Amino acid sequence: MKPLLRLPQALRHYLLAVQFFTRLPVTGRLADWVGYSPAMLRASAAHFPGVGWLVGGVAVAVYGLLHAALGGGLAPAHAGTPLVWLVAAVGCTVATVVATGGFHEDGLADVADGLGGSAQRERALEIMKDSRVGAFGAMALVLALLAKVALLALLGRHGLAPTLLLLWTGHVVSRGWPLLLIRCLPHVGDTATSKSKPLADRIALPALGAAAAWCALPLALVAWALGALTLAACLAASAVAAAAMGRWFARRLQGFTGDCLGATQQVCEIAFYLGAAIALAPRAL
Structure with a gap:
C-alpha cells in the first residue's frame, strides 16, 4: 500500500516539473491541487526526464504528421526526399x-554570452x-538550432x-544529464532571485534513481530496435x-546556475543525435 499512498505526491512533483519547465497547461484547479513549495520543486528534479516524455512526444507528433503530410513513408527506401526530412x-x-517557451535555449544563450563575454x-x-541576448548568445542559438535540425x-x-x-x-x-551537475557542483547563482535556487541542494541518490527510471524504457527501446552499438554511441556522445x-x-564559474542546466540539456540533446547519426551512418566496404 505504501507505494500507492506515495503516488499522488509523486504525481504532484511531476506536474510541478511540467509546470515549471514547459508551457503545457497545468493551471486552474489542477495547479491548485499540485501546489508549490521550494521543497516540492527540489523533489520535482527527479522527474526532469519525465518532462522529456511530454516534450519529446510533442516533437514526435509534429515530425510524424509533417512527414506523412509531405508524402514520406515508413521505410528508409520510401522515406521521402531530404527536403521532407528537413521540413519535419x-x-x-x-x-x-513553443512547448517549453524556449526555456533551455534561453539558458544556452545566457551561458554563451556570459562565458564568452568575460x-x-x-x-x-x-x-x-x-535578459538581453548578445553576439555570443545569438551565435550559440543559431548554431545549436542548425545542428539539431541538420541531425x-x-x-x-x-x-x-x-x-x-x-x-x-x-x-x-x-534532461537527465543536468541532474549530475546539481549532484556534483554547488549553485552559484543569485540566491535571492534565482528560480533554480530550490535546486541548489545536491540531489539525493534516490532522486537520481527515479530520473534513471524515466530513461530506462526509451533506452531499452533504442537498444531493441536499433542495437546496442547505437545505444552506446548515443549515450557516450x-x-x-x-x-x-x-x-x-567548474573551471569558469566554480559551480552551476539555472542557465547552466538549460545549456547542458541542449548540448546533450544535440550530442545524443550526433552519436546516433554516427552509429547509423553507412560504412564503405
Whole structure:
C-alpha cells in the first residue's frame, strides 16, 4: 500500500516539473491541487526526464504528421526526399521551443554570452543575468538550432520509426544529464532571485534513481530496435557532452546556475543525435 499512498505526491512533483519547465497547461484547479513549495520543486528534479516524455512526444507528433503530410513513408527506401526530412525537423524543433517557451535555449544563450563575454567569473555571472541576448548568445542559438535540425533531417534517411524513437529518447535522456551537475557542483547563482535556487541542494541518490527510471524504457527501446552499438554511441556522445559542460562550469564559474542546466540539456540533446547519426551512418566496404 505504501507505494500507492506515495503516488499522488509523486504525481504532484511531476506536474510541478511540467509546470515549471514547459508551457503545457497545468493551471486552474489542477495547479491548485499540485501546489508549490521550494521543497516540492527540489523533489520535482527527479522527474526532469519525465518532462522529456511530454516534450519529446510533442516533437514526435509534429515530425510524424509533417512527414506523412509531405508524402514520406515508413521505410528508409520510401522515406521521402531530404527536403521532407528537413521540413519535419524544422517543424518539430519549432514545436518543442513553443512547448517549453524556449526555456533551455534561453539558458544556452545566457551561458554563451556570459562565458564568452568575460574571462572574469563575477562579470560572467552578471552578464548571464542580463535578459538581453548578445553576439555570443545569438551565435550559440543559431548554431545549436542548425545542428539539431541538420541531425534530425539526417536521421530521417534511416526511416520514420527510428527517427521518432531517437527524437523522443533524446529529449528524455538529455534532461537527465543536468541532474549530475546539481549532484556534483554547488549553485552559484543569485540566491535571492534565482528560480533554480530550490535546486541548489545536491540531489539525493534516490532522486537520481527515479530520473534513471524515466530513461530506462526509451533506452531499452533504442537498444531493441536499433542495437546496442547505437545505444552506446548515443549515450557516450551525450555523456561526453555532459562531462565537458560540467568541467567548463567548474573551471569558469566554480559551480552551476539555472542557465547552466538549460545549456547542458541542449548540448546533450544535440550530442545524443550526433552519436546516433554516427552509429547509423553507412560504412564503405
